[in-house]
Amino acid sequence: EAQVTQNPRYLITVTGKKLTVTCSQNMNHEYMSWYRQDPGLGLRQIYYSMNVEVTDKGDVPEGYKVSRKEKRNFPLILESPSPNQTSLYFCASSPAAGNEKLFFGSGTQLSVL
Amino acid sequence: SQQGEEDPQALSIQEGENATMNCSYKTSINNLQWYRQNSGRGLVHLILIRSNEREKHSGRLRVTLDTSKKSSSLLITASRAADTASYFCATAGYSGAGSYQLTFGKGTKLSVIP
Numbered sequence: 001e002a003q004v005t006q007n008p009r010y011l012i013t014v015t016g017k018k019l020t021v022t023c024s025q026n027m028n029h030e031y032m033s034w035y036r037q038d039p040g041l042g043l044r045q046i047y048y049s050m051n052v053e054v055t056d057k058g059d060v061p062e063g064y065k066v067s068r069k070e071k072r073n074f075p076l077i078l079e080s081p082s083p084n085q086t087s088l089y090f091c092a093s094s095p096a097a098g099n100e101k102l103f104f105g106s107g108t109q110l111s112v113l
Numbered sequence: 114s115q116q117g118e119e120d121p122q123a124l125s126i127q128e129g130e131n132a133t134m135n136c137s138y139k140t141s142i143n144n145l146q147w148y149r150q151n152s153g154r155g156l157v158h159l160i161l162i163r164s165n166e167r168e169k170h171s172g173r174l175r176v177t178l179d180t181s182k183k184s185s186s187l188l189i190t191a192s193r194a195a196d197t198a199s200y201f202c203a204t205a206g207y208s209g210a211g212s213y214q215l216t217f218g219k220g221t222k223l224s225v226i227p
Contacts, residue, residue: 004155033215042201042219043156048212056212090155097213099144099163102203104155 002027006091006105013081014113021076021108023091031094032074033058033102034066036087043090049074050097081112117145117185117202117218125224132189134221136202137182145178146203146215147187156201159187194227 004025013019025032033048035058045058049068063085065077074093078085089108094100117138126132136145144163148156162169162178162185169176175188189196199220207213 031213035217040219043217045214045216048214050213058214059216088153092156099161099205101146101158101161102148102156102215104157106155107153109153 002103004091004093004103004105006089006108008108009106010109012111012113015082016080019078019081019110021078021089021091021110023074023076023105024072025074025093025103026072027093027095027103028071029093029103030071030096031100032068033092034064034074034076035090035092036060036085037090037107038087046076046089081110083112086110086112117204117216119200119202119218119221121221122219123222123224125226126192128192128194128225128227130192132192132196132223132225134187134200134202134223136185136187136204136218138185138202138204139183140204141206142180142204143206143213145176145185146205147174147176147185148201148203148217150199150201150220152198159200189223192223192225194225196223197225198223 034046035043047066049055091105092102117136147159201220205215
């Protein structure tokens, strides 16, 4: 089944403890992106990648890192999480940048205490 | 950022009525997309309209795009209780540096009362 898989679905951690949220797609998509969703703010783009080894900052990149070493994987890394990074995170992919729709993962609810 | 803004923020209608949501944006776009989200779950793509298109239909959905006014509307006809969800518009385009971004608005929360 074609899908975007995020793990974990829920994560509770403490301030400063490095964590990684994984994202994998099995559709050979070139374009991948991370968003965070907060009440009243909608979805905001964190980072995106137009292809392997090509990543770029979105609107709210501070405190996050990404890598795109393989086409299928696009992990989101929080080196030193802080409480203001408590949010619902979504990974998404599309065949290419351009006139294409996004396929979303199921989301990761992160709480940083 | 070329984030779209939906209007209204919330909409409550009776089953069978039509629901109209609007989206306005500020910069030129490549395309505009509408997505649906059931509470806390991943977004699902509904429809994409290119900048050179004015109207598009998909089942009970009708989307219009007016690039001169930088606005779009999503019409859901004959609404059902199962249409209850949040609806987001997303504007897509290329930045000056050639990077492609798809940015979302804050959404319209639609409640359809049986």
